[in-house]
Amino acid sequence: MALLTCTCWLVFSQSNSLAQSIKRGQEVFNITCKNCHKENGLGQEGVYPPLAKSDFLTKDTKRAIGIVIKGLNGEITVNGKMYNLDMPPQTQLNDQQITDVLNFVRNSWGNKGKAFTTAQVLQLRAASAANINK
């Protein structure tokens, strides 16, 4: 019984913290990403790719984190359409803000996906710093 209560509490607190992360992430999005990817997450055809229902975003967690940390350039295809502009790295954001904004975009506009964690962001940031120093 004690174990059951404990497990339920854990599940509750985790989903609760995801909800809070999404909420904080919306503020980060409005300040940092909205100018390009737009409030409705649809971006601008041929210029800024959509985050809403983006197959590119949902496919690969590490790549999604990497895009925010390192930016993105070169040709990409999102939902069957081609984009080829530069997204600057969002280096002003800390690990928590990156986690929050990705949780927001992965759970908005009909998107649904696994939660990002600050541990994943930290790990990738460390790995990319190691690459730069090589």
Ligand code: HEC
């Ligand atoms: C200055 C405009 C700009 C800003 C600000 C910006 N992006 Fe982007 N983003 C782009 C462009 C342009 C691309 C496509 C790059 C390419 O063609 O290689 C892109 C691509 C992406 C992709 C991969 C493609 C897709 O649609 O799934 C993701 C994910 C993404 N951005 C998330 C974000 C998030 C999250 C933020 C805010 C933290 C952000 N972007 C801020 C311009 C921007």
